[in-house]
Amino acid sequence: MTCTVLVCDDEPTLAAEWIQRICDIAPASAYAIRPAPGNEQIAEGVKVLLKRRHAARQGAARPADPCLFDGVDILVVDYDLLHVDEDNARYTGEGVARLARSFADCAIVVVLNQFPEAQFDLSLRGHLISHADLNIDVELLGTDGLWRPRPWKDFRPWSWQVLSESVARQRDRTEVIANDLDAKVVDILGMTAADAARLSDSAFGFLAPAAGDFAALATQSFRGFVEHASDGRDAIALLERDPRAAAALAAARISKWLEREVLGPQDVLVDIPHLLQRYPFLVAGDVTDIDAWNAAMEDEAALRARLPDGLWFDAPNWLSRPALWWRRLETDADIRKQRLEFDFSRVPDIAFLEDVSSFCPIEAARDFRAGFHNSFDRRFAKVVDGIRYAPQRRLAFGG
Numbered sequence: 001m002t003c004t005v006l007v008c009d010d011e012p013t014l015a016a017e018w019i020q021r022i023c024d025i026a027p028a029s030a031y032a033i034r035p036a037p038g039n040e041q042i043a044e045g046v047k048v049l050l051k052r053r054h055a056a057r058q059g060a061a062r063p064a065d066p067c068l069f070d071g072v073d074i075l076v077v078d079y080d081l082l083h084v085d086e087d088n089a090r091y092t093g094e095g096v097a098r099l100a101r102s103f104a105d106c107a108i109v110v111v112l113n114q115f116p117e118a119q120f121d122l123s124l125r126g127h128l129i130s131h132a133d134l135n136i137d138v139e140l141l142g143t144d145g146l147w148r149p150r151p152w153k154d155f156r157p158w159s160w161q162v163l164s165e166s167v168a169r170q171r172d173r174t175e176v177i178a179n180d181l182d183a184k185v186v187d188i189l190g191m192t193a194a195d196a197a198r199l200s201d202s203a204f205g206f207l208a209p210a211a212g213d214f215a216a217l218a219t220q221s222f223r224g225f226v227e228h229a230s231d232g233r234d235a236i237a238l239l240e241r242d243p244r245a246a247a248a249l250a251a252a253r254i255s256k257w258l259e260r261e262v263l264g265p266q267d268v269l270v271d272i273p274h275l276l277q278r279y280p281f282l283v284a285g286d287v288t289d290i291d292a293w294n295a296a297m298e299d300e301a302a303l304r305a306r307l308p309d310g311l312w313f314d315a316p317n318w319l320s321r322p323a324l325w326w327r328r329l330e331t332d333a334d335i336r337k338q339r340l341e342f343d344f345s346r347v348p349d350i351a352f353l354e355d356v357s358s359f360c361p362i363e364a365a366r367d368f369r370a371g372f373h374n375s376f377d378r379r380f381a382k383v384v385d386g387i388r389y390a391p392q393r394r395l396a397f398g399g
Contacts, residue, residue, distance in 0.1 A: 003073035003107075003164050005033040008042050008096070010081050018076070018112075021142030030164045031147065036068060042081070045069050049099040056103070056237035069104035073167045078138070079114040098131040102234055102249055107167040109252075112138040118390035120157060120355050123371030124379065126260035128206065133166065133252060137388075145357070150298070155384045158273070158357045159259070161320040169317040173251035176317075178244045181223040185254065189315045193218075195325050198268050200372070203261035207254070222250045229253065258318055265372035269313055269323040273297045273352040273359065274376070279335070280350075281342035282306055288348055293359040308334050351380035355387070368394045 005022065009015040015035045022033055036042045045068030052062050069075060077100075079093035097109045111132035115121075119137045127135045140146075145156030146163055177183070185207060186196070193214040196204075204211065208220040209228055226246045229235040238246040263269045276283055276296055284302050285292035296303065300322045304312070311332065313323045329335055351365035352358075365380040371394070383389060 001164075001168065002029065003031050003167050004071065005031050005074045005076060006036060006069065006072045007033065007076045008036045008081060008093075009078040010039050010042065012038070014078075018138060018141055022147065025142050025144045026147035031074075041068055046096060046099065049096075049103045052103040053099065053234060053237075056241045057233060059237075059240065062242065067104055069100045069106055072104070072106050074108045074110065074163055075100055075106045076110045076112065076141070078112045094130060094132065101131050101252060102238060102245060105245075105248075107170045108133045108163060110134045110136065110163075112136060112141065117388070119388040120155075120381070120390075122368050122381075122389055122391060122394035124159065124264055124354065125371050126159060126256070126264065128256060128260050131253075133170075133256060134160070134163075152357065154356055154382075155387055156355075156357050158352075158354050159264070161259075166320065169320070170248070170251055170255070172317040173255060174244070174248045177222045177251055178247035181226075181239070181243060181247060181250075182221045184218060185220050185222060185225060186218050188222075189258070189318060190313065192325075194327050195268060197327065198265075198374075200261065200265065200374075203257065203268075206257050206261060222247065222254075225254065226250050255318060259320060263319060263323055265370075265374050266376045267326055267372075267374050269319075270326045270329065271321050271323045272300065272303060275324060275329070277350070277352055279329075279339065280344070280347045281338050287346055290350065290359055290361065293350060297359070308332055353382045354379050355381040355384060355389075366395060369397045370394070 007015050007019050009018065012035070019033055019035055022031070026033065048063070048065045048067040049069070051065065055062055077093040077096050081093045081096060093111045094114060097111050100106045100109055109132045111130065111134075114130065114132070114135050115127060116137065119140055143156060145152040145160055149162055176188070196214050196217065204217065207225065208217045211217040211220065223239060226235045226239055226249060229249065235246065235249065238249060263271060266274045270278075276293060280287050282303060283292055283296045284299065284306070285295065307324075311324045311328050313319060313325060349362035350359055351362040351367070353360055353365060360382070362380070364382070366383045367378055367380050370377045370379050381389070389395065
């Protein structure tokens with residue numbers, strides 16, 4: 001599948017530069033990249049989205065006007081892109097992202113330069129408040145890890161997703177939800193009460209603001225999530241007038257929540273490299289060899305063969321990388337037995353580098369404190385020259 005990429009900025013020269021950065025790295029067979037035709041067409045596209053929103057709020061049929069953003073797989077928009085409507089309301093790139101997410105058929109939305117203080121956010125939290133699927137600095141737009149699978153060159157945050165793969169997952173998630181908006185979120189994800197016990201307050205509240213315990217959380221449907229989403233009356237209007245768009249909204253928002261607020265802390269779900277750090281006896285090959293660790297990180301099949309059934313997060317298309325339910329792992333009798341029998345003195349000091357997605361000897365790493373306020377907040381980075389890391393205090397308090 002070839003993904004269409006639309007790049008929007010109100011300065012055509014800059015847009016052309018950005019497209020060239022993408023074209024220099026992105027496989028031509030995977031992406032068809034084009035700029036917006038011009039500022040008038042961008043403004044007209046936003047006007048069509050606003051018309052659609054107005055019609056939805058009034059309970060009227062969607063206007064038949066074609067829209068620039070329809071059918072786009074990856075919408076790249078500059079945060080400083082400014083549109084002012086007839087009521088003098090201002091729409092930045094974030095506002096356009098929110099409109100496109102609800103009223104256009106876009107799979108993935110990337111907003112540039114919204115959070116300029118950090119190119120690598122040492123909190124690892126990932127701006128859940130934004131309706132963009134990804135918020136990055138424009139200088140990183142040509143990073144190969146955004147556009148192609150491994151191998152990657154140097155800087156490539158582990159939390160990133162390959163955009164072409166993200167498109168396919170978002171389309172598939174939307175299809176599942178559209179077929180049953182009343183399905184319960186935790187049922188689709190396969191989450192139990194024991195799994196959810198370590199959800200943070202913010203993670204719990206994002207999914208079900210009124211829930212006081214897991215029993216209440218477990219009743220939350222995708223429809224209910226949209227009804228209580230931060231989009232307010234627009235979200236409710238979508239449920240009434242365009243259920244498929246409501247499904248796409250739920251798919252995008254819950255997926256970002258799952259990646260950032262549930263997997264990110266590594267205490268409800270744990271992904272493979274962080275699992276290997278805790279349980280090095282799962283590394284196939286020589287545990288003293290860094291190459292064996294990096295190979296094990298990429299060999300999901302070998303790891304599945306070494307683990308009991310029932311531990312993996314197996315909801316299709318909801319995560320960008322393999323993960324397991326941590327509570328199930330640490331209480332599994334077979335895992336406990338392997339842990340007790342393993343000689344941990346054989347394991348050298350090894351660190352997983354969050355900013356380059358690989359293992360290295362710990363003396364070549366910088367430790368920092370992530371922002372999840374849990375026992376797994378100590379993380380490691382290479383600290384690549386020329387990249388802005390912030391907040392810097394998290395490097396100072398590492399370890």
